[in-house]
Amino acid sequence: MSHLLEVKNLRIELTTRDGVAPVIDDLSFTLNPGETLSFVGESGCGKSMTALALMGLLPEKVGRVAAGNIIFNGEDLSQASDQRLRAIRGNDISMIFQEPMTSLNPVFTIGEQIAEVLRAHQGLSRRTAWAQAIELLDAVRIPNAKDRVSDYPFQMSGGQRQRAMIAMALACQPKILIADEPTTALDVTVQAQIFDLLTDLRNQTGAAIILITHDMGAVAEMAERMIVMYAGRKAELGPVDQIIEHPRHPYTKGLIECVPHIQSNPSIERHDLVEVPGIVPSLREFGKDQCLFASRCAYLTEACLTSRPDEKHFANGQSADCWHAEAI
Amino acid sequence: MGILRIIFIRVVYAIALLLAVIVLNFSLMHMAPGDVADTISQSMGGADQEILDEIRVSYGLDQPFIVQLGRYISNVVQFNLGYSFFYNQPVTKLILERLPATLLLVITAQIAALLIGVVLGVISARKPNGLSNYVVTFLALFGYSAPVFWTGILLLITFSLNVHWFPVAGMRDVTIEGGFWVHFIDVSRHLFLPAVTLGSIFLALYSRLSRASMMEVLGSDYVRTAKAKGLSENQVVYKHALKNALSPVITLAGLQFSAVLSGAVLVEAVFSWPGLGTLAFQSIIARDTPTILGILFFSALVVIIGNLLTDLALRLVDPRVGGNK
Numbered sequence: 001m002s003h004l005l006e007v008k009n010l011r012i013e014l015t016t017r018d019g020v021a022p023v024i025d026d027l028s029f030t031l032n033p034g035e036t037l038s039f040v041g042e043s044g045c046g047k048s049m050t051a052l053a054l055m056g057l058l059p060e061k062v063g064r065v066a067a068g069n070i071i072f073n074g075e076d077l078s079q080a081s082d083q084r085l086r087a088i089r090g091n092d093i094s095m096i097f098q099e100p101m102t103s104l105n106p107v108f109t110i111g112e113q114i115a116e117v118l119r120a121h122q123g124l125s126r127r128t129a130w131a132q133a134i135e136l137l138d139a140v141r142i143p144n145a146k147d148r149v150s151d152y153p154f155q156m157s158g159g160q161r162q163r164a165m166i167a168m169a170l171a172c173q174p175k176i177l178i179a180d181e182p183t184t185a186l187d188v189t190v191q192a193q194i195f196d197l198l199t200d201l202r203n204q205t206g207a208a209i210i211l212i213t214h215d216m217g218a219v220a221e222m223a224e225r226m227i228v229m230y231a232g233r234k235a236e237l238g239p240v241d242q243i244i245e246h247p248r249h250p251y252t253k254g255l256i257e258c259v260p261h262i263q264s265n266p267s268i269e270r271h272d273l274v275e276v277p278g279i280v281p282s283l284r285e286f287g288k289d290q291c292l293f294a295s296r297c298a299y300l301t302e303a304c305l306t307s308r309p310d311e312k313h314f315a316n317g318q319s320a321d322c323w324h325a326e327a328i
Numbered sequence: 329m330g331i332l333r334i335i336f337i338r339v340v341y342a343i344a345l346l347l348a349v350i351v352l353n354f355s356l357m358h359m360a361p362g363d364v365a366d367t368i369s370q371s372m373g374g375a376d377q378e379i380l381d382e383i384r385v386s387y388g389l390d391q392p393f394i395v396q397l398g399r400y401i402s403n404v405v406q407f408n409l410g411y412s413f414f415y416n417q418p419v420t421k422l423i424l425e426r427l428p429a430t431l432l433l434v435i436t437a438q439i440a441a442l443l444i445g446v447v448l449g450v451i452s453a454r455k456p457n458g459l460s461n462y463v464v465t466f467l468a469l470f471g472y473s474a475p476v477f478w479t480g481i482l483l484l485i486t487f488s489l490n491v492h493w494f495p496v497a498g499m500r501d502v503t504i505e506g507g508f509w510v511h512f513i514d515v516s517r518h519l520f521l522p523a524v525t526l527g528s529i530f531l532a533l534y535s536r537l538s539r540a541s542m543m544e545v546l547g548s549d550y551v552r553t554a555k556a557k558g559l560s561e562n563q564v565v566y567k568h569a570l571k572n573a574l575s576p577v578i579t580l581a582g583l584q585f586s587a588v589l590s591g592a593v594l595v596e597a598v599f600s601w602p603g604l605g606t607l608a609f610q611s612i613i614a615r616d617t618p619t620i621l622g623i624l625f626f627s628a629l630v631v632i633i634g635n636l637l638t639d640l641a642l643r644l645v646d647p648r649v650g651g652n653k
Binding site for chain 1: 548549550552553554555556557558559560563568571572645646647648
C-alpha cells in the first residue's frame with residue numbers, strides 16, 4: 001500500500017539561546033490520499049513545527065530538519081532544493097494559517113492574492129486566473145463572489161477571510177491541505193461553518209487534510225485518525241473513535257477528560273472538570289532519555305524517569321508511547 | 329468617498345493654512361527692527377528723518393499695521409506679491425524665475441534619496457547580519473551626521489577642483505550651444521553634486537526607516553502566507569513585503585519635504601545654484617521685505633502641495649488609508 005505522505009523518524013532542532021533543542025523528536029506517521037489526520041496537543045508541543053517542516057518553511061537559521069525523511073509521492077522533501085519546494089508549496093501541499101486577520105496581505109485584493117497562486121503554479125493568464133478566483137470564492141460560499149473578489153481583506157469579516165484563505169489554498173487542487181488551527185480566531189458558529197466547508201471540499205477534491213488543533217470536538221467530527229503530541233514527541237496515534245473511547249496514554253486521557261460536557265439538567269450531580277496538573281517541560285529538557293510527561297503523570301514509576309518509553313502497538317491500530325499503555 | 333472630494337477638502341484646508349502663513353509671516357517681518365527706508369537711506373549714504381518719512385509714506389509704511397496687512401493680503405490674493413526695490417522687479421516674476429531651479433534640485437534630491445534609500449533599506453533588511461547591512465548603516469550614520477554645507481564643500485573640492493568631473497558652480501554653462509539634449513546633459517552635470525549633497529541626509533533617514541519597516545513586515549503572517557504559496561523570493565520581498573513597508577517611508581518623505589526645502593538654502597549657497605535659496609539669502613541681507621515674504625509664501629505653497637501629493641501617494645499604496653469602503 002503506498003502512502004501519499006510518509007514521515008520517518010523526523011527530528012527538528014531549534015537553536016535557542018540555551019543550545020539546540022529537539023522540538024520534534026523521532027516522529028513517524030503516514031497519510032493516505034483523501035484522509036483527514038489530526039494533530040492534537042497543547043501549545044508548544046510541536047504541531048505547528050511539523051506543519052512548517054512539511055512545507056519547508058522552518059524559520060531560517062533557527063530551525064532545521066536534523067534527521068529523518070519526509071517522503072511525499074516518493075520524493076524526499078527534507079532533501080529537496082529550495083526551487084523544488086517552491087514548486088510544491090501552494091501547488092501540491094498548501095496550508096491555511098491560524099490568524100485569518102493577519103495572514104492575508106492587507107494591501108492586495110482578495111482576487112489578486114488568489115489569482116497569483118494560479119499564475120505562479122499553473123501559468124494561467126491574468127484574465128483566466130481572475131475568472132478562476134471568482135469561481136473559487138464562489139466554491140467557498142462567499143456570497144456575491146463577483147463583487148467581493150476585488151475587495152481588500154479589511155473589508156471582510158474574519159470568517160470570510162478564512163474562506164478566502166481556503167480558496168487560496170485550494171486554488172491548485174493540492175493533494176495535501178494543512179490546516180493549522182483554522183478556526184481558533186473565529187467565533188463558534190463560524191467555526192462550525194468552516195469545518196463543514198472543509199469537509200465538503202475534501203469530499204469534492206479528494207485532498208488529504210492534516211488538521212492541527214486543540215479542539216477535541218473538531219477532531220471527533222472531522223478526522224479519521226489522530227496523533228497526540230506532547231513536548232515534541234508522539235504520545236499516541238490511532239483511529240479517532242478508538243482513542244476517544246479508550247485512550248492508552250495518560251496525557252490523551254487527561255486531554256479528553258478536559259473537554260466539558262453540556263448537561264440538560266445542571267442540578268443533577270456532575271463530575272468536576274478535570275485538568276492535567278503541572279506544566280509542559282521547558283525546551284531544555286526536550287532531549288532527555290525519559291518520559292517527558294512523567295512529572296505530570298498519575299501512573300509514574302521508576303521506568304518512566306530512566307528511559308524513554310517504547311511505542312506499544314494494539315490490535316485496533318492504536319499505538320502509545322507509554323510504559324503503562326496496557327494498564328490504562 | 330471620491331478622490332475628487334478628498335482633493336477639494338484638502339485644497340480648502342490648504343487655502344486657510346496659506347492665509348494663516350501670510351498673516352504670521354507679515355506680522356513677524358513687521359516686528360523685526362529695520363525696514364526698507366533704513367536700507368535705502370544706507371545705500372544713499374545716510375538721510376535725515378524727513379527723507380526717511382518721505383520714503384515710508386511712498387511705500388505705505390506710515391499706515392497702521394492692520395491696514396498694511398489688509399493691503400498685503402488683498403494683493404497676494406491677486407497674485408501680486410509686491411515690488412522688490414532691490415531687484416527692481418515684481419516679486420512674483422522674480423520668484424517664478426528662480427522657482428524651477430529650486431524645484432529641480434529639491435525634487436531630484438528627494439526622489440533619488442527615496443529610491444536609493446528604500447533599495448538600500450531592503451537589501452540590509454534581507455540580511456540583517458550581513459556585510460551590506462553594516463555598510464548601509466555606516467553610510468546612513470555618516471550622511472545623517474555630516475552638515476550639508478560641509479559635505480557640499482568636500483564634494484566640490486574633490487570632484488570639481490581636484491578631478492574636474494563636475495562644474496564648480498551655477499546651473500548651466502552659458503557658452504554651450506546646441507539642442508535640447510546638449511543642455512539637458514549640461515544641467516545634469518551641474519545638478520549632480522548639489523543633488524547628492526542635499527539627498528545625502530534624507531537618504532540616511534529613508535534607508536534606516538525602510539530597513540526597520542521592512543524587517544517588521546518580513547516577519548509578518550502574510551509574508552509567511554506568500555512563502556507558503558510557493559512564490560519566488562523576489563516576489564515575496566518586492567511585491568508582498570515592500571508594498572506594506574512603504575507606507576511609513578512615504579509618510580516621512582512627506583514630512584521631510586519642508587526640511588528638504590530649507591536644506592536647499594544652504595546647498596544653493598554652497599554651489600551658487602540660482603534658486604530660491606540664493607534669492608532668500610540675498611534678500612535677507614538686503615532687507616528686501618516683499619521678496620522675503622514672497623519666498624516664504626511660495627515655500628509654504630510648495631510644502632502644502634508636497635503634503636497633498638504624499639497623501640494621495642499613501643492612498644495609492646495602502647487601500648486602508650481613509651477607509652474608503
